[in-house]
Amino acid sequence: MLSLQNVNAGYKGIDVIYNISFSLKEGENLCILGPNGCGKTTLIRAISGLIPHEGSIKIDGIDINKMKRADVAAKIAVLSQISTIYFSYSIYETVLLGRYLHMKGRTFKEPSSKDKEYTDKCLKAVGLYSIRNKQINELSGGQLQRVYLARTLAQEPDIILLDEPTNHLDLKHQAELIDFLRDWSKYEGHSVIGVMHDLNLAIKLSDKVLVLDKGRMATYGKATDVFSSNLLNQVYDMNITEYMVDSLRIWENFDHHLKMGKLRKVN
Amino acid sequence: MKVKYKIILSVIFSFLAIMAGVGLGSIKVPPSHIINIIANKIFSLPLHPDLQSSTALAIIWKLRLPRTLLAFLVGGAVAVSGSVMQSVLKNPLASSYTLGVSSGASLGAALVIVTGFNIPFLGVFTLPVTGLVFGMATVFSAVKFAAMMDKSLETNTIILVGMVFSLFVNAILTLVTAMARDHLAQLTFWQMGSFSLKDWSNVIILFPIVLIGVILIQSFSKEMDIMTFGEDQAFTMGVDVHKVKWSLLSLSAGLTGSAISFVGVIGFIDLIAPHVVRKIFGSSHKIVIPMSMFFGGSFMVICDLIARTIVSPSELPVGAITALIGAPFFAYVYFSRRRWL
Numbered sequence A: 001m002l003s004l005q006n007v008n009a010g011y012k013g014i015d016v017i018y019n020i021s022f023s024l025k026e027g028e029n030l031c032i033l034g035p036n037g038c039g040k041t042t043l044i045r046a047i048s049g050l051i052p053h054e055g056s057i058k059i060d061g062i063d064i065n066k067m068k069r070a071d072v073a074a075k076i077a078v079l080s081q082i083s084t085i086y087f088s089y090s091i092y093e094t095v096l097l098g099r100y101l102h103m104k105g106r107t108f109k110e111p112s113s114k115d116k117e118y119t120d121k122c123l124k125a126v127g128l129y130s131i132r133n134k135q136i137n138e139l140s141g142g143q144l145q146r147v148y149l150a151r152t153l154a155q156e157p158d159i160i161l162l163d164e165p166t167n168h169l170d171l172k173h174q175a176e177l178i179d180f181l182r183d184w185s186k187y188e189g190h191s192v193i194g195v196m197h198d199l200n201l202a203i204k205l206s207d208k209v210l211v212l213d214k215g216r217m218a219t220y221g222k223a224t225d226v227f228s229s230n231l232l233n234q235v236y237d238m239n240i241t242e243y244m245v246d247s248l249r250i251w252e253n254f255d256h257h258l259k260m261g262k263l264r265k266v267n
Numbered sequence B: 001m002k003v004k005y006k007i008i009l010s011v012i013f014s015f016l017a018i019m020a021g022v023g024l025g026s027i028k029v030p031p032s033h034i035i036n037i038i039a040n041k042i043f044s045l046p047l048h049p050d051l052q053s054s055t056a057l058a059i060i061w062k063l064r065l066p067r068t069l070l071a072f073l074v075g076g077a078v079a080v081s082g083s084v085m086q087s088v089l090k091n092p093l094a095s096s097y098t099l100g101v102s103s104g105a106s107l108g109a110a111l112v113i114v115t116g117f118n119i120p121f122l123g124v125f126t127l128p129v130t131g132l133v134f135g136m137a138t139v140f141s142a143v144k145f146a147a148m149m150d151k152s153l154e155t156n157t158i159i160l161v162g163m164v165f166s167l168f169v170n171a172i173l174t175l176v177t178a179m180a181r182d183h184l185a186q187l188t189f190w191q192m193g194s195f196s197l198k199d200w201s202n203v204i205i206l207f208p209i210v211l212i213g214v215i216l217i218q219s220f221s222k223e224m225d226i227m228t229f230g231e232d233q234a235f236t237m238g239v240d241v242h243k244v245k246w247s248l249l250s251l252s253a254g255l256t257g258s259a260i261s262f263v264g265v266i267g268f269i270d271l272i273a274p275h276v277v278r279k280i281f282g283s284s285h286k287i288v289i290p291m292s293m294f295f296g297g298s299f300m301v302i303c304d305l306i307a308r309t310i311v312s313p314s315e316l317p318v319g320a321i322t323a324l325i326g327a328p329f330f331a332y333v334y335f336s337r338r339r340w341l
Helices: A040-048 A069-075 A091-102 A113-125 A141-154 A171-188 A199-205 A223-227 A231-236 A240-259 B003-023 B031-043 B055-088 B101-115 B123-149 B155-179 B181-192 B200-218 B221-227 B231-236 B241-263 B269-281 B285-309 B318-335
Strands: A002-011 A014-024 A030-033 A053-059 A076-079 A159-163 A191-195 A208-213 A216-222
Touching: A002 A040, A014 A040, A014 A053, A014 A208, A014 A216, A030 A040, A030 A199, A040 A053, A040 A076, A040 A159, A040 A191, A069 A076, A069 A091, A076 A141, A076 B231, A091 A113, A091 A141, A091 B221, A113 A141, A141 A171, A159 A171, A171 A191, A171 A199, A191 A199, A199 A223, A208 A223, A208 A231, A216 A223, A216 A231, A223 A231, A231 A240, B003 B031, B003 B055, B003 B269, B003 B285, B031 B055, B055 B200, B055 B221, B055 B241, B055 B269, B055 B285, B101 B123, B101 B155, B101 B181, B101 B241, B123 B155, B123 B241, B155 B181, B181 B318, B200 B241, B200 B285, B221 B231, B221 B241, B221 B285, B231 B241, B269 B285, B269 B318, B285 B318
Parallel strands: A030 A191, A030 A208, A076 A159, A159 A191
Antiparallel strands: A002 A014, A002 A053, A208 A216
């Protein structure tokens, strides 16, 4: 469905990522990992067409440079991070905007009844249908991220790109978002490509993992293989395994104290 | 309240504002007579006997009606332009003024006033046309310069460059004003705007410009909605951001430029009207654009009515009134977080 061959991209003529090659089949999810500044966001921006690239990025065998902007947007959608809201819209209006590409009319675009039905479907999928007339500037971060998710789904893309989508979200909402996206890709046969810092979330979402180190591919493979290697320790320049095991130990300790009655559970 | 009812009420409000603008003053004329006069002039319907030999007929048809309609058109045009600038630049304080339209237009007009320069076939329209050309030129140089500095035309770059250009052009204007003391009164009056002594010719020229401008802007309403969420987001949703942004900036600068070149610089309407409209109708541009036209137009008509009646028989510059009422009102609108109605 998506394949990259020797892709270089960057800003103002200076490449930030070099020789990136990988391919994704329908229904496969990919997580891009790596330390700050390794080029994760640049890679996502290149795939979405926001910055120019060298090499080839193909969707269903067609180079995105040879596709019209609207055709690329019909295939690839980007779930944005939560940012400042300058002008408020209702939840429904916001999600309906995701249908922009599908709306009829060359000059005056108007949503059809199909667009409205699809918007309702997306709102129901993320559980916001009952509050669809609420203004988005009255929502919590978690709710707002779900609005943007519904808008991204309304675009009917084959691939959703995520750039640190769980920023500003608490643990519960992070897990909910990742679960939702995993199910979406599994049942609809689509793909999710995400930049994430949280390794736990990454492993929950992805079938494949691409690790970047200073703009180059350090490894690419099945999530289970990559997470068992020592490569992560090397790329992040810390002992990741020990860090994870330490965390587990804290949790075990916590459970132990709870059982011994040293900690009081607050309901 | 349903949007449909709000729209109907707004249209009624605009109609009443225009009737007040035309009917009130040294001679008071009731709305029925105003409508009678219009019907007589346009459809040759018989005049009411009271009006047949009165000065009211001439005052309404020759002075107040064109003046009020011009005020409505100018107010509507700057308000639509303001709402576009605010959305495109994602800044609730942006307006054509931020990008230097008014400073440019003022400088152009000042040069015409001071030098007495006259383009033969334009005649009395030399002043507005020069104002428009200078206003547009300032905006385009500002945007071009911003694009040179930052290819992606980040919003902040445009606003900063616009302000720098504005200040620079204003400085030249101050120099011109300082050197041409004989024309000081005329220059000051132009810089504060006025609708006095405007006749039908102004309305006839401005009407098609505003109509076409607003319809073209309206055709971008969905794109503007999407672009308020950020340009990158809009791009990935399939909007041709670069084209849309340039088109909207040009249309909006052209609209303000044409409007103020007829009547001088009148501030604040372009800031207040879109904010009031958003408070009442929400942010959807499909409604914000036409309603900004109605509200901006009505506000301007009311401000002009105040400007010409409050110290009658003399007249205040309307720009002073819009600012006097506008500044505190804007602060109130901007800081009151709740939606109205």
